[in-house]
Each structure stands twice: as C-alpha cells, then as structure tokens.
Amino acid sequence: MPHRLVELPLLRRLKPGLHVYEEEALNAEPALALLDEPITPVDSFFIRNNGHLPEIDEDSDWTLTIDGEVERPAVWSVEGLRQRFETVTVTAVLECAGNGRSQFSPATDGLQWRLGAVGCARWTGVRLADVLEHAGPRPGAVYTAHHAPDRQIGKPEKAALSRGLPMAKAVAPETLIAFAMNGEPLPRLHGGPLRIVAPGYPGSAWQKWLDRITLRDVEHDGEKMRGTDYRMPIRPVRPGEPLDPANFAVITDMPVKSLLTAPLDGFVAKQGERLKVAGFAWSGAVPLESVAISSDGGESWSEVDLQAGEGRFAWRRFEAEIATEQAGPFVVMARARDAEGNIQPLEPLWNPRGYCNNQVQRVRGSVVA
Ligand SMILES: Nc1nc2c(c(=O)[nH]1)N[C@H]1C(S)=C(S)[C@@H](COP(=O)(O)O)O[C@H]1N2
Ligand SMILES: [Mo]
Numbered sequence: 163m164p165h166r167l168v169e170l171p172l173l174r175r176l177k178p179g180l181h182v183y184e185e186e187a188l189n190a191e192p193a194l195a196l197l198d199e200p201i202t203p204v205d206s207f208f209i210r211n212n213g214h215l216p217e218i219d220e221d222s223d224w225t226l227t228i229d230g231e232v233e234r235p236a237v238w239s240v241e242g243l244r245q246r247f248e249t250v251t252v253t254a255v256l257e258c259a260g261n262g263r264s265q266f267s268p269a270t271d272g273l274q275w276r277l278g279a280v281g282c283a284r285w286t287g288v289r290l291a292d293v294l295e296h297a298g299p300r301p302g303a304v305y306t307a308h309h310a311p312d313r314q315i316g317k318p319e320k321a322a323l324s325r326g327l328p329m330a331k332a333v334a335p336e337t338l339i340a341f342a343m344n345g346e347p348l349p350r351l352h353g354g355p356l357r358i359v360a361p362g363y364p365g366s367a368w369q370k371w372l373d374r375i376t377l378r379d380v381e382h383d384g385e386k387m388r389g390t391d392y393r394m395p396i397r398p399v400r401p402g403e404p405l406d407p408a409n410f411a412v413i414t415d416m417p418v419k420s421l422l423t424a425p426l427d428g429f430v431a432k433q434g435e436r437l438k439v440a441g442f443a444w445s446g447a448v449p450l451e452s453v454a455i456s457s458d459g460g461e462s463w464s465e466v467d468l469q470a471g472e473g474r475f476a477w478r479r480f481e482a483e484i485a486t487e488q489a490g491p492f493v494v495m496a497r498a499r500d501a502e503g504n505i506q507p508l509e510p511l512w513n514p515r516g517y518c519n520n521q522v523q524r525v526r527g528s529v530v531a
C-alpha cells in the first residue's frame with residue numbers, strides 16, 4: 163500500500179493533542195500536559211519535517227545502502243539488519259534544535275516552536291557502529307552522510323534534509339539505526355522503517371527514512387548542513403550583525419535543560435495548600451547533575467530529588483511540593499545543571515537562527531485566598 167501524505171483528519175485522530183504549525187511540511191507539537199510521562203507516548207510526540215513526507219511502499223522493500231569511504235559497500239534489508247546485528251534499546255530524549263525558538267527576542271526565522279518539540283522514547287535498533295564495522299571504514303572516513311527520499315516543498319529535485327555525524331558519534335554505543343519506538347514498529351511519521359538515533363545530538367541529526375549512509379572524508383555538506391543551518395555562532399552575534407558562515411559550527415550537543423509539565427501556565431492554586439510541581443531534566447554529552455526550583459522569581463533555589471530515569475540519555479523526572487503562602491501572581495521556575503557546572507540561563511542566549519534555547523522556563527499562575 164503506497165503511503166500518501168498524511169491527511170490532517172487522520173493526524174488529528176492519531177495525535178489529537180498536537181498543535182499543527184504547517185501541513186505541507188508537517189510540523190506539530192503537543193501541549194505540555196501531554197509530556198507529563200517518563201516515556202512520551204507516540205501519539206503525544208512532536209513531528210518535525212523539512213519537506214514532504216515521502217511515499218513509501220511496504221517496509222519489506224526498504225533497503226539501506228552503505229557506501230563511500232568503506233572497504234565493503236553493502237545493501238541491507240530491514241530484516242537483514244535485524245538478523246545480522248545485535249538488537250539494542252536505548253531510551254533517549256529527542257529534541258528539535260529549534261525547540262523554544264518562539265521565546266527569542268528579536269524573533270528569528272524558523273518554526274516558532276513553544277516548548278513541546280521534545281520527547282523521550284525507547285528506541286530499538288542495531289548499533290550504527292556494528293553496521294559500519296561490517297563495511298570497514300577506510301582510515302580517511304571522518305563523517306557519515308545520511309540520505310532519505312523526502313524532498314523540499316516545491317523543489318522535488320532537492321532532498322529535504324541530509325545530515326551526518328562525526329565518526330566518533332557514529333561509532334558511539336548509543337547511536338542506532340532504529341526500527342522501533344516504544345516497542346512498536348517505527349511509525350512512518352517518525353521515520354519508519356529506519357531512522358538514525360543520535361542521543362544527545364539535536365533532532366536534525368536523527369535522519370528519518372534512512373536509505374543510504376555514505377562515509378565521507380570531509381564534514382558532510384548535504385541539505386541543511388551548510389551556512390547557518392543547524393549551526394551556532396562560535397562567538398556571540400548581535401541581532402542585525404552581518405553573518406559570516408565561517409563563524410558558525412555544527413550543533414553536535416544539546417545543552418542541559420528542564421521542562422515543567424506541572425503546574426501549567428495559568429494555574430490557580432489555593433493559598434496555604436502545597437502546590438505540586440513536576441517535570442523532567444536532561445542533557446547532551448555531559449551528564450545531568452541536579453535540578454533546583456524557585457517560587458520567588460529566582461531569588462532562592464532549592465534542589466529537588468531526581469528520579470533515576472532509564473539510562474544516560476533518558477530524561478529524569480522530578481516532583482516537589484511548594485508552599486503558597488501569599489495570594490497573588492505566582493511563578494514557578496526550574497533550573498538544571500550538568501556535571502561540568504553548565505546551568506540553564508535565565509535569559510535566552512540569542513543566536514541568528516534561534517537554536518538551543520535552554521533558558522529557564524517560567525510557569526505563571528496565581529494563588530487565591
Ligand atoms: N529525512 C528527514 N529526517 C529528519 C527530518 C527531515 O525533515 N527529514 N527532520 C529532522 C528534525 S529537524 C527533527 S527535530 C527530527 C524530528 O523527529 P520526529 O518527527 O520523529 O519527532 O527529525 C529529523 N530527521
Ligand atoms: Mo529539528
């Protein structure tokens with residue numbers, strides 16, 4: 163059965179709680195109330211596409227080609243990968259580099275994501291390292307290039323996205339070619355039958371509908387891999403300043419961050435009752451260390467207990483209760499810190515394309531007598 167573009171009514175049925183930004187390049191994010199679970203259900207998971215959804219026939223016809231700087235190029239079927247290589251499951255946060263972009267001032271180009279372009283799922287597949295080892299990378303191989311059949315809107319000759327990984331991340335044990343999500347076959351909307359899982363890297367590195375991996379002897383320069391795309395300035399850039407792509411580097415690591423999933427913006431609490439606060443924290447390459455919350459506008463912070471979470475790349479839950487002594491406006495904030503002392507900033511670190519906003523979230527509500 164050929165896979166047609168997803169019809170909006172179908173999406174609304176599959177993922178009823180998502181706010182749809184764009185239909186042609188389907189982009190949608192959940193309300194934060196839907197993210198209040200350690201493992202994000204597929205029907206609450208955000209969707210990010212740079213182009214049309216590809217038309218895919220049966221999974222059984224799918225092949226993955228390995229070529230470029232390798233001794234033994236190969237073509238794998240999904241079944242072939244499953245039979246030849248060990249199956250592993252990694253629980254990991256997938257976050258779009260543009261998550262939180264709507265909070266930048268001045269506004270930057272790009273989808274104006276609120277805070278929901280993130281989720282944590284169990285990803286099952288084979289290690290990219292094993293598949294590459296089988297092909298025998300040549301000494302000159304420094305970067306992978308990932309390819310998929312989705313095309314840009316109005317430009318069918320152009321790939322929607324073709325990104326890659328530095329070899330060190332490609333062969334890291336957590337990096338997968340995944341075929342399942344939360345124990346189900348990987349849904350088409352999330353890249354089925356095969357996608358890259360690159361824990362700690364921005365979502366853009368998690369190529370969906372993966373059908374070719376080419377090892378390269380230079381940093382990959384595919385679609386959305388050049389200029390300022392998914393790149394951060396290596397020294398601060400002021401709004402309006404002319405941009406020199408030489409001052410930008412590929413985002414290879416997402417910053418430490420937390421998300422409050424309770425209470426929600428606009429909450430009303432009763433004076434004298436304790437207010438339940440809950441959320442999640444995660445980080446990229448550097449492990450998460452701690453989370454503190456504040457209910458006095460950041461004057462004082464108190465550390466909360468972090469639940470274990472499912473391994474190094476999963477998000478970790480925190481729950482706390484805070485006193486509501488005075489009636490009036492009430493703001494809850496959470497701030498995560500990683501093991502190298504990096505801490506969420508109180509204001510976003512502006513950059514021209516609006517990436518990696520890990521500013522402290524402020525949930526605003528009120529306490530009533
Ligand atoms: N082939 C392909 N893969 C892709 C993309 C895309 O447009 N095409 N978007 C990337 C981006 S920017 C993100 S944030 C994630 C989103 O994954 P999801 O839609 O499963 O949430 O997919 C990545 N993989
Ligand atoms: Mo993204």
